[in-house]
Every structure is written in C-alpha cells, then in structure tokens.
Amino acid sequence: MEYRFNEIEQKWQGKWKENKVYRVSNDSSKPKYYVLDMFPYPSGAGLHVGHPMGYIASDIYSRYKRLKGFNVLHPMGYDSFGLPAEQYALETGQHPSVTTEKNISTFRGQLDKIGFSYDWDREVRTSEPDYYRWTQWIFLQIFDSWYNRISNKAERIASLLKIFESEGNKHHVCPGDKAYQFSAEQWKLFTDKEKQEILMEYRLSFSAYGEVNWCEALGTVLANDEVVNGVSERGGHLVEKKKMRQWYLRITEYADRLLEGLERIEFSDAMKEMQKNWIGKSQGAEMDFAIKNFSTPLRVYTTRPDTIYGVDFMVVAPEHELVSQITSANQKDEIEKYLTYVKSRSERERLAEVKQITGCFTGAYAINPFDGREIPIWIAEYVLAGYGTGAIMAVPCGDQRDFGFARHFNIPITNIIGEHFTGEAANPTKEAILHHSGFLNGLMMKDAIGVAINKLEEMGIGTRKVNFRMRDAGFSRQRYWGEPFPIIWSDGIALPLDAAELPLELPHVATYGPGPDGEGPLANISDWVNLQDKKSARRETSTMPGYAGSSWYFLRYMDPKNQNAFCDKKASDYWGQVDIYIGGTEHAVGHLLYSRMWTKILFDLGYIGHDEPFKKLLNQGMIQGSSRFVFRVRNTNIFLSSNRIGTAMSEDEKSSTGLTSLSSEVDQIHVDVNMVDGVELDLEQFKKWKNGEFAAAQFILDQGKYICGVETEKMSKSKYNTVNPDVLVDKFGADTFRMYEMFLGPVEQSKPWDSKGIEGVHRFLRKLWRLFYDDLKGKVWNDEKPTDAELKVLHRTIKKIEEDTERFSFNTAVSSFMICVNELAEMKCHKKEILEPLLLLLSPYAPHISEELCSLLGSTISPALGDSKGSVYPVFNPALLVESSKEYPVSINGKVRTNIVISLDASQADVEQIILQNEVIQKWLEGNAPKKIIYVKNKMVNVVI
RNA sequence: ACUCGGGUGGUGGAACUGGUAGACACGCAGGACUUAAAAUCCUGUUCGCUGUAAGGCGAGUGUGGGUUCAACUCCCAUCCCGAGUACCA
Known part of the structure; x- marks a missing residue:
C-alpha cells in the first residue's frame, strides 16, 4: 500500500468540510485562543507561494492549540473593497462585485487545497452590505465623538454640548482650530450652522479641506502611486495639488495612547520602532524671532533651545507664507527661480535626494533675541511646511544637515561647544558644556534646555511644546468601490443617517468614471445623490478608504452573523484580544495603527472591553521571486548562455550564427521560471513560449546547456517569476507543500522562493508512510511494546516539537520530524505505541497524512477533532531522557x-x-x-x- | 541620508542563555537493486595539507581589531546586500 496523497487529502478535506469539523463555538468550557491572519485582498492574479507562508504558520499554531485543549478561533475573510477591481471595471465595464466574487472563489479554491482549518462559517467580506453596514455604523459613532483631553478618552458629542452650554470651551481647546474661544453665553448665541461648524472641529471623524493630487486632463483625483514624476502614470498628464473637501480621522488625538499601548503588546522591536517614528513625539519649544524691518515675527520649532547662541541662519519651507513678504528686492529673482525649481519636484524627490544641497537666501534677517545678532533667513526644500511651524533655526555645529548647508553656502559657523566641535563635522551631543552662550555659559547642554525654555517663556517669546509628526488620517476617496458615507449634506452641514437606515448600499452606476468637479463616480447618479424630500440636501459622494473595513474585521469574526450589533459585547468579552496576529510588515504604519485607533475608540465608548486589538504580532518575511534571464545579442535572434558572454567562439558557432565575437551588447530578458530547471533553460519550451515569439532562436551554449542569469526580485507576474501553489500541491500534495514552506527557513525571514528542495520533504512523508505500510508487504505496524531506546526517540521529539512550535520555529520542527523518522526507520520500529503519538505531533504540520494513518491504526483520537474534554497532545516524560x-x-x-x-x-x-x-x-x-x-x-x- | 533587518559549505538553512560550527534537507559524486528507468537503500561531501587506512595538522561564520579559559554569538570600527521611509529640526 503506497502513499496516495491525492486520494487521502481529498477524502479528509471532504470529511472535514461535511462534518464542519472546524466550526468553533462562542460557548465553551475550554480556554479560548484567537489566531488571526491578515486577510487578503482578492486580486485577480490569485494566490502565489508567498501568500500561504503566514497562513500555514497560523494554521499549524491553531491546530496545535486545539490539540492542547483550547477553543480556537481561526477565521478567514476578504478585504474586498479596493482600487484594482474598480480600475478593471473602468476598463471592461464589469461590475467590481462580479470580479470580486470571481476572484474570491479562485482564492477559496486555492486555499481549500492546502487544507486549512478555518471556520468558514465566520467568513467576512468587507464589500458585503451586511458587513459594511457596520463599518458605516462605527463611522457614525466616531463622528458622534470627540476626544476629551482631561478624561483622556473619546466621549459623545452630547457631553461636549453640555460643557459648552455651561462653561464654553475654556477647558477644552479646540483641536481643529485653536482660534475658537467662546464662553457659555457666546455659545448659546451661535446659529445652528455656526455650532455645527465648531463641533466639526472637535469630532473624531471630521470634514475639512485638504490637498489632493488633481489631474485636470483625467478629471480625477489620483493616488500617490498613480503619480510618477509629477505626471499621471496613465497618459502622463500634469498633476497638481488641489484643495478639496475631505474626511479625516483625528488620530492625532490618540498619539499618546498609541505610544503608551505599545508598551503593553508583543510587537517586534522593529515594528514598535516604526510606529514610534511615525507618531514622532518630540519635546521642544516654539519661539519667535523678530525679523529686521518687519512686523511679524518668524516662529520656529526646535527641540534644542539650548543651542540658541549657535544659530547661524534660519531655514524656512519654500511654501511658508512669509517667504513672499520678507524677500528683499535684490533676492526676488533668485527666490522666484528657486520656488519654480521646488514646484517642479515631487515630494518624493524632495525627500529621496539628499546628496545635493539646495537653498536660496531671502535677503531678510532675523534677530537673535539674546545677543541681537542678525541671522540670515534662507529657504530650502529640506524644510517641510507641514511639520512644526515650517521653519527652523539652524545650528551648524550641532546638526549635520545644518553643517552641510553652512559649508555649501559658506555661512560662518559659530562654535558653542568648545573642543566637542572639530570643524570637520557637526556634533549633536547634549553632554557638552556651553561656550559663547550668554546666560547659558558653563551649563551642560541637557540642563540648559529647561533653563532656555523658562527664559523664553518669561520673556514672552516662546513656549514649551510637544510636537507629533503624525498627521490626521485622510478618510475619503473619490472612488466608487468603497463604503459610501452615511452622511447627507444640507446647507453645508453634515447630517448623519440614522442607524436604522443602514446599510446605505452602494448604488449601481452606469460608468465608473469620475463625477463632475473631481467628485467620485457616485456624483453622477443624481437620483441617488439628490434627495427628493429635502431640497438642497445631497449625499456625500466620496467613499471610505481601504483601511476602513480592515480596521475592525477581527471583531466581526467573533460574531459574524449578528444583525443587531457589529459584535455582541458578550462575544468580544469572550474572545478578547487576538492572541496571535500573523502578517507582513508592510502594514506597519497603516492598518496596524488604524485598527489600534478604532479599537481604542470602541473601548472608550464602551462597546468592547479591551483597548489593544492584538496581543502579539508575528511578522512573516516576504517571499521574493527568483527571476531567470536569457541574454540576446542586440538586434538579433541569438541567445547567449550567461557564462558565454564575452568568451571566444568556435568556428562552428561563427559559421552557424554569422557572428564574429560574443562581446557585442546583449539585452537581458526575463523568462518564465517554470521552463528553467535550476538555471538550465528548456530550449524546446522556450521556443514555444509566448506563442512562438522565440521560435527562431539560435543559442550559443555552454557544454550543451543554456545557463540562465539569476536575480532576486519581488514576485510578480510581469517578471515571470511567480510560482502557483496549485501546481506544487497537485504534484506533491498539500502536506508536502505545507511542510516545505515551513522547512524553507524561519517564518520571519524574507527569502527567495525555490521549489527545488520540495522533493526532500516529500521523501520524508513517504518514509513516514513506510513505517506503517510497506509497498509490497502491506501493513507493517504492530502492537509490540516499545524499547527504552524507542521511547527516548519519541520523547526527545515531543519535547523538541513542542518547544519549536511554541516559538514559531517551524523550520527546525520539520527537521526534528525528519530526524525522528530517520531514527525510527533505522531501528525498524513499527510500533503503534510510538507511532500514534508521533502522528499527533505531526498533525498540525501535515494534517491529512496524520489523520489517515491514525484512522488506519484504529486510533480513538482524530487529530483534526482533538477531544471535547481537553488536551490530547502527547506529554513529554523527562524521566525517559535521563x-x-x-x-x-x-x-x-x-x-x-x-x-x-x-x-x-x-x-x-x-x-x-x-x-x-x-x-x-x-x-x-x-x-x-x-x-x-x-x-x-x-x-x-x-x-x- | 536615516531607520530596521541580514552576511555561516555548491544551495536553503542549524547552532535557543558565549561552551563540539555546518544539524536537517537540496545538489553533487560513487555504489547496490533493475534488461532499463522510476522508486528505494548504502557511502562520501567546509576548504587546504598529510596519510594505504584509521587518522593527524592547519584554516574557517563579510573584513579588521578587542573582551574571554572559550566568540557565528558580546564590544568597537568597517565593507556589502535587502527592506522601509514623511530630510521631523
């Protein structure tokens, strides 16, 4: 009896599905455990071998926890709103819901083959009205909230109204517009519209004007990705910044709590670092410098007010409003030229190219308030308008970038740190004693910071200031395929829909092109947009961004069918935090920050009982593609094996190709990795590839072989380096595929995909099979009593597998299984008492073969089912290893x-x-x-x- | 430029708290079985020198230093590769 993996896998997958073996209940006496994958966007390209990496890891862990006696929630769903489906619709006219549906079923088919233990009854799709109804509902709760900085949590707008009516806003500075200051009496005198405008400045989701990438020629707003070098990616049309009404989430109000929460969760240090940097909290001071012959002062933000005597120049962002006013007559042309230059550069260019130093003197001078020195004011692209005050004081002896700037423009450098400054490079130390620093002389820099700020405050020209670099999150898109906002605009006031009116379904549109004035496609449906019963009332026509639905999906899994709430509090209290969340690092500052914010809001409003969604995060590495190339002599049909480039030619080669040397220029062309064995190209397949585009190819070979070039790149269709898991599963089986993906290396590590080792893992499973059944002899397992040596092998494996699984070291676990089977085979051990526990250990990794062999052994335990009472996981007995x-x-x-x-x-x-x-x-x-x-x-x- | 990862045989990787570097696999080479192939099994496989052999000696974890009885592991410097980034004052 041989190992027929295809039959076995089909059989068990069918049984599991039929009996809903992986359905999980919210009501169990067992301890709970929540294992979550980042759900995929169902792209048209289907699954490639990189996707299942994390899914296999989480599936192993889920199955392991089930065997250990936990009630495991392990769901899967689809983040099914998104731009690609809409672009496809724009090209083909197919409704995004149709293509999305199709893509999902492809994904599902591919996922099913791998034998995952998801509870598919809990599947969610963010584009289903049943789901986005609650996304809209949560949005309304956020809209109806403000952040109380005194109680340090989100509260209802009603509580804010009460405060305004009794005391105005003196204790609650307006986060949106600090200029708002009013007493209770004044509040009562405001018109309804004025009141609504003020409330909008407090709301946690709010509407305001913001800049977008506007493409006049296309009549549409573009995403950053769609803009290349200042023109649209498609068509190459000019793109400019345009102010439009947008929705935002006031995530800045949560900055401190998002930082604080990091202390309580298990994210990698790198991930925490990324989030911290993104939030970018800094302590410093804002201070005003008088400008010579000008009435308005220049306000700068600095973290180092101690270096005030070392300021040799000022740098203002080119966009700063003062620039045009302070520029002197003789610098005007220079400044104009520089501004034109800056405008021509995209933000990306401004940020990426730092080697060349650019800037321009305005002709104006600021006055140092302490020693009266005149300080030249420059503009430079490295200072951004959006951060701090858009202006900095430059201290070349202490800041490397300021130092480079001073050197480049021959600005004299003042040394305030004595021998700590060599004149060769800036020294950003805080540990130096200050020189040439007036009232700060002799102080240690880090002590001088506080002294300087106190002095500034005393003089009334500066204040202590905490700055965050994070900005509020843009929350609207001028697109079709997203959640419609449950908002009606009437006379400039945003009115929320009643919860009973949800879901506000996406209406069907005739075309997916943009609406008038840069609005989204929804603006084209006047029946839908304009409400008959209310004159001048108009629906919001933009839709929510991709991250709306993914900011709370982990909660819906807990109670996916609930028609009365996004998730019953009982359900979220039972499941609580996601115990382990597995996914890539690309969401570090997007999804992982937004979902943390949404969780905190829902917690503040009392809908859930925890304020951090993910207890532990495991970052899977990226699977890169290993691309293969052929080398074609330019303008010919002659292809050189990679190691023949520039080598000498034989007479035969010369006569057959007509070439005289191999040193002419060659073009490197991607070839499909599936027609290359290792690095050797299959010439016949190559000639047939792309409908015979290369049918007439001639080859210069190396020892009869064509050797391809190799490079590691991102896995992508256009590079012909994608590997479809289906092919491997069909050829070797899901169990082999699962174990091979894990055997490749640590889950956290990025690595190029290579299928060549998969046979080794397959051999291992066949060897395991032969411990039970011989191809010729049939059944070989028996009920004999194991020896001490055999027990030792088993228990050493139990210990190792449990340790490795717990620390997500799946690659070493697979190798331990191999060692165990190698040893048992050598000992000719076919004893049920040894083999049965081994199958249980193996079942999270290779569930099908384990289940089959267990059932053939007549085992009372099904690895897939576990046991209703508790743990069936083999228990390590240390005494056996003494x-x-x-x-x-x-x-x-x-x-x-x-x-x-x-x-x-x-x-x-x-x-x-x-x-x-x-x-x-x-x-x-x-x-x-x-x-x-x-x-x-x-x-x-x-x-x- | 900054931040975070990472450099170990022909290849993927192992060595978890400093304690036998190269587990496990791939590949390769040789052999057994077979008419042949597949499958399976056995042997060898870091490099160099040496020995008929068992073995012995030396080098060796990007590079150069350091700490230690002992360093892939810790410290300093440096080079290279990958990923991310919003030049954050």
Missing part, C-alpha cells in the same frame, strides 16, 4: 582535541583526574601541568596550557 553519563568534548585552549565519556555527577576533581590520564591530553601537555581546567557540567571541558 542519562547517567555524557561524552564530553575536551579541548586544549578552546580547540577540541578529543571526547571523553564522564559521569554526569562527576566533580571538578574527578574530571581533572580523568582528563589528565587521557592519552591525547597527555600528548598535548608534553609533561607539563595544565594552568587551569575548566569544567562546565553537561557542556564541555577545557584545558588551559
């Missing part, structure tokens, strides 16, 4: 020279005696006494001579 002696490596001066078996309870003296009698050691000692003998119990012995 040894009385160990073969110690004995080294001389750290270099191993021999191995000696020594009893484990030997003392230092015992060991020294044994060692010194050893022949090899004596040879090295040459009759001398050792200086020292180091004996580390259970590790090694080192003799120092």
Whole structure:
C-alpha cells in the first residue's frame, strides 16, 4: 500500500468540510485562543507561494492549540473593497462585485487545497452590505465623538454640548482650530450652522479641506502611486495639488495612547520602532524671532533651545507664507527661480535626494533675541511646511544637515561647544558644556534646555511644546468601490443617517468614471445623490478608504452573523484580544495603527472591553521571486548562455550564427521560471513560449546547456517569476507543500522562493508512510511494546516539537520530524505505541497524512477533532531522557582535541583526574601541568596550557 | 541620508542563555537493486595539507581589531546586500 496523497487529502478535506469539523463555538468550557491572519485582498492574479507562508504558520499554531485543549478561533475573510477591481471595471465595464466574487472563489479554491482549518462559517467580506453596514455604523459613532483631553478618552458629542452650554470651551481647546474661544453665553448665541461648524472641529471623524493630487486632463483625483514624476502614470498628464473637501480621522488625538499601548503588546522591536517614528513625539519649544524691518515675527520649532547662541541662519519651507513678504528686492529673482525649481519636484524627490544641497537666501534677517545678532533667513526644500511651524533655526555645529548647508553656502559657523566641535563635522551631543552662550555659559547642554525654555517663556517669546509628526488620517476617496458615507449634506452641514437606515448600499452606476468637479463616480447618479424630500440636501459622494473595513474585521469574526450589533459585547468579552496576529510588515504604519485607533475608540465608548486589538504580532518575511534571464545579442535572434558572454567562439558557432565575437551588447530578458530547471533553460519550451515569439532562436551554449542569469526580485507576474501553489500541491500534495514552506527557513525571514528542495520533504512523508505500510508487504505496524531506546526517540521529539512550535520555529520542527523518522526507520520500529503519538505531533504540520494513518491504526483520537474534554497532545516524560553519563568534548585552549565519556555527577576533581590520564591530553601537555581546567557540567571541558 | 533587518559549505538553512560550527534537507559524486528507468537503500561531501587506512595538522561564520579559559554569538570600527521611509529640526 503506497502513499496516495491525492486520494487521502481529498477524502479528509471532504470529511472535514461535511462534518464542519472546524466550526468553533462562542460557548465553551475550554480556554479560548484567537489566531488571526491578515486577510487578503482578492486580486485577480490569485494566490502565489508567498501568500500561504503566514497562513500555514497560523494554521499549524491553531491546530496545535486545539490539540492542547483550547477553543480556537481561526477565521478567514476578504478585504474586498479596493482600487484594482474598480480600475478593471473602468476598463471592461464589469461590475467590481462580479470580479470580486470571481476572484474570491479562485482564492477559496486555492486555499481549500492546502487544507486549512478555518471556520468558514465566520467568513467576512468587507464589500458585503451586511458587513459594511457596520463599518458605516462605527463611522457614525466616531463622528458622534470627540476626544476629551482631561478624561483622556473619546466621549459623545452630547457631553461636549453640555460643557459648552455651561462653561464654553475654556477647558477644552479646540483641536481643529485653536482660534475658537467662546464662553457659555457666546455659545448659546451661535446659529445652528455656526455650532455645527465648531463641533466639526472637535469630532473624531471630521470634514475639512485638504490637498489632493488633481489631474485636470483625467478629471480625477489620483493616488500617490498613480503619480510618477509629477505626471499621471496613465497618459502622463500634469498633476497638481488641489484643495478639496475631505474626511479625516483625528488620530492625532490618540498619539499618546498609541505610544503608551505599545508598551503593553508583543510587537517586534522593529515594528514598535516604526510606529514610534511615525507618531514622532518630540519635546521642544516654539519661539519667535523678530525679523529686521518687519512686523511679524518668524516662529520656529526646535527641540534644542539650548543651542540658541549657535544659530547661524534660519531655514524656512519654500511654501511658508512669509517667504513672499520678507524677500528683499535684490533676492526676488533668485527666490522666484528657486520656488519654480521646488514646484517642479515631487515630494518624493524632495525627500529621496539628499546628496545635493539646495537653498536660496531671502535677503531678510532675523534677530537673535539674546545677543541681537542678525541671522540670515534662507529657504530650502529640506524644510517641510507641514511639520512644526515650517521653519527652523539652524545650528551648524550641532546638526549635520545644518553643517552641510553652512559649508555649501559658506555661512560662518559659530562654535558653542568648545573642543566637542572639530570643524570637520557637526556634533549633536547634549553632554557638552556651553561656550559663547550668554546666560547659558558653563551649563551642560541637557540642563540648559529647561533653563532656555523658562527664559523664553518669561520673556514672552516662546513656549514649551510637544510636537507629533503624525498627521490626521485622510478618510475619503473619490472612488466608487468603497463604503459610501452615511452622511447627507444640507446647507453645508453634515447630517448623519440614522442607524436604522443602514446599510446605505452602494448604488449601481452606469460608468465608473469620475463625477463632475473631481467628485467620485457616485456624483453622477443624481437620483441617488439628490434627495427628493429635502431640497438642497445631497449625499456625500466620496467613499471610505481601504483601511476602513480592515480596521475592525477581527471583531466581526467573533460574531459574524449578528444583525443587531457589529459584535455582541458578550462575544468580544469572550474572545478578547487576538492572541496571535500573523502578517507582513508592510502594514506597519497603516492598518496596524488604524485598527489600534478604532479599537481604542470602541473601548472608550464602551462597546468592547479591551483597548489593544492584538496581543502579539508575528511578522512573516516576504517571499521574493527568483527571476531567470536569457541574454540576446542586440538586434538579433541569438541567445547567449550567461557564462558565454564575452568568451571566444568556435568556428562552428561563427559559421552557424554569422557572428564574429560574443562581446557585442546583449539585452537581458526575463523568462518564465517554470521552463528553467535550476538555471538550465528548456530550449524546446522556450521556443514555444509566448506563442512562438522565440521560435527562431539560435543559442550559443555552454557544454550543451543554456545557463540562465539569476536575480532576486519581488514576485510578480510581469517578471515571470511567480510560482502557483496549485501546481506544487497537485504534484506533491498539500502536506508536502505545507511542510516545505515551513522547512524553507524561519517564518520571519524574507527569502527567495525555490521549489527545488520540495522533493526532500516529500521523501520524508513517504518514509513516514513506510513505517506503517510497506509497498509490497502491506501493513507493517504492530502492537509490540516499545524499547527504552524507542521511547527516548519519541520523547526527545515531543519535547523538541513542542518547544519549536511554541516559538514559531517551524523550520527546525520539520527537521526534528525528519530526524525522528530517520531514527525510527533505522531501528525498524513499527510500533503503534510510538507511532500514534508521533502522528499527533505531526498533525498540525501535515494534517491529512496524520489523520489517515491514525484512522488506519484504529486510533480513538482524530487529530483534526482533538477531544471535547481537553488536551490530547502527547506529554513529554523527562524521566525517559535521563542519562547517567555524557561524552564530553575536551579541548586544549578552546580547540577540541578529543571526547571523553564522564559521569554526569562527576566533580571538578574527578574530571581533572580523568582528563589528565587521557592519552591525547597527555600528548598535548608534553609533561607539563595544565594552568587551569575548566569544567562546565553537561557542556564541555577545557584545558588551559 | 536615516531607520530596521541580514552576511555561516555548491544551495536553503542549524547552532535557543558565549561552551563540539555546518544539524536537517537540496545538489553533487560513487555504489547496490533493475534488461532499463522510476522508486528505494548504502557511502562520501567546509576548504587546504598529510596519510594505504584509521587518522593527524592547519584554516574557517563579510573584513579588521578587542573582551574571554572559550566568540557565528558580546564590544568597537568597517565593507556589502535587502527592506522601509514623511530630510521631523
């Protein structure tokens, strides 16, 4: 009986599905455990081998936890709103819901083949009205909230109204527009519209004017990705910044809590670092510098007010409103020229190219308030208008970028840190004693910061200021395929829909092109937009961005069918946080920050009982593609094997190709990796590829073979380096595929895909099978009693697999299984008592073969089902592994020279005696006494001579 | 430029708290079985020198230093590769 994986896998997948084996209940006496994958966007390209990497890891962990007696929530769904489906609709006229549906069923088919243990009854799709109804509902709750900085949480707008009516806003500075200041009496006198405008400045989701990428020629707003070098990616039309009404989430109000929360969750240090940097909290001061012959002061933000005497110039963002006013007559042309230059550069260019220093002097001077020095004011692209005040004070002796700027433009540098400054490079230290610094002289810089701020405040020209670099999150898109806003605009006031009116379904549109004035496609449906019963009332026509639906999906899984709430509090209290969340790092500052914010809002409003969604995050590495290339001599049909480029030609080659040398220019062309075996190209397949585009190809070979070029790149269709999991699953089976993906290396590590090792894993499973059934002899397993040696092998494996699974070291776990099976095969051990526990250990990794063999053994336990009562996971018995002696490596001066078996309870003296009698050691000692003998119990012995 | 990862045999990787570097696999080479192939099994496989052999000696985890009885692991410097980024004052 041989290992027929296709039959076995189909059979068990069918049974699991039929019996809904992986359905999980919200009501269980077992402890809960929540294992979550980042749900995929169902793209038209289908699944490639990179996708299942994380899914397999999470599936192994889920199955493991189930066997350990946990009630495991392990769901899957689709993040099914998004731009690609809409662009496809624009090209083909197919409704996005149709293509989305189709893509989902492709994905599902591919996922099913791999044998995942998802509870598909809990599937969610963000584009289903049943789901986005609640996305809209949550949006309305956010809209109806403001952030109370005193209680430090989100509260209802009603509570804000009460405060305004009793005391105005004196205790609650307006986060949107700080200019708003009013008493209770004044509040009561405002018109309804004025009141609504003020409330909007407090709301956690709010509407305001913001800049978008506007393409006049296309009549539409473009995403950053669609803009290349200042023109539209499609068509190359001019793109400019345009102010439009947008929705935002006031995530800045949560900045501190988002930072604080990081302390309580298990994210990698790198991930926490990324989020911290994004939030970018800094402590410093805002201060005003008078400008010579000008009434308005220049306000700068600095984290280092201690360096005030080292300021040699000012840099203002080119967009700063003062620039045009302060520029002197003789600098005007220069400044104009520079502004034109800056405008021509996209933000990306401004940020990426730092080697060349650019800037322009305005002709104006600021006055140092302490020593009256005149400080030249420059503009430069490295200062951004959006951060701080859009102006900085430059201290070249302490800041490397300021130093470079001063050098480049020959601005004299003042040294305020004595010998800490060499004149060769800036020194950003805070540990230096200040020189040439007036009232700060002699102070340690870090102590001077506070002193300087106090002085500024006393003089009324500066204040202590905490800055965040994070900005509020744009929340609207001028698109069709997203959640419509449950908002009606009437006389400039945004009116929320009643919860009973949800879902506000996406209406069908005739075309997916933009509406008038840059509005989204929805603006074209006047029946839908304009409400008959209310004159001048108009629906919001933009839709929500991709991250809306993904900011809370982990909650819907807990209670996916609920028609009365997004998730019953009982359900969210039962499941609580996601215990382990698996996905890539690309969401570091998007999804992972937004979902944390939404969770905090829902917590503040009392809808859920926890304020961090993910207890632990595991970042899977990216699977890169390994691309293959052929090299074509330019303007010919002659292809050179990679190692023949520039080599000498044989006479035969010369006559058959008509070439005289191989050193002419070659073009590198991607070829489909599936027609390359390792690096050797299959010439016949190549000639047939792309409908015979290369049918007439001639080859210059190396020893009869065509060797391709190799490069590691992102896996992508256009690079012909994608590998479809289906092909591998069909050929080797899901169990082999699962184990091979894990065997490739650590899950966290990025690595190029290579299918060539998969046979080794397949061989392992067949070898396992032969412990039970021989191809010729049939059944070979038996009920004999195991020996101590066999038990030792088993229990060593139990220990290793459990440890490795717990720390997500799946690659080493697979290798331990191999070692175990190799050893059992060598011992000719076919005993059920050994093999049955081994199958349970293996079942999270290779569920189908384990289930089949268990059932063939007549086992009472199904690895897929586990046990309703508790853990069926094999228990490690340490007593079986106890040894009385160990073969110690004995080294001389750290270099191993021999191995000696020594009893484990030997003392230092015992060991020294044994060692010194050893022949090899004596040879090295040459009759001398050792200086020292180091004996580390259970590790090694080192003799120092 | 900054931040975060990472450099170990022909290849993917292992070595978890400093304690036998190269587990496990791929590939390769040789052999057994077979008419042949597949499958399976066995042997070898870091490099160099040496030995008929068992073995021995030396080098070795990007590079150069350092700490230590002992370094892939810790420290300093440096080079290279990958990913991310909003030049954040």
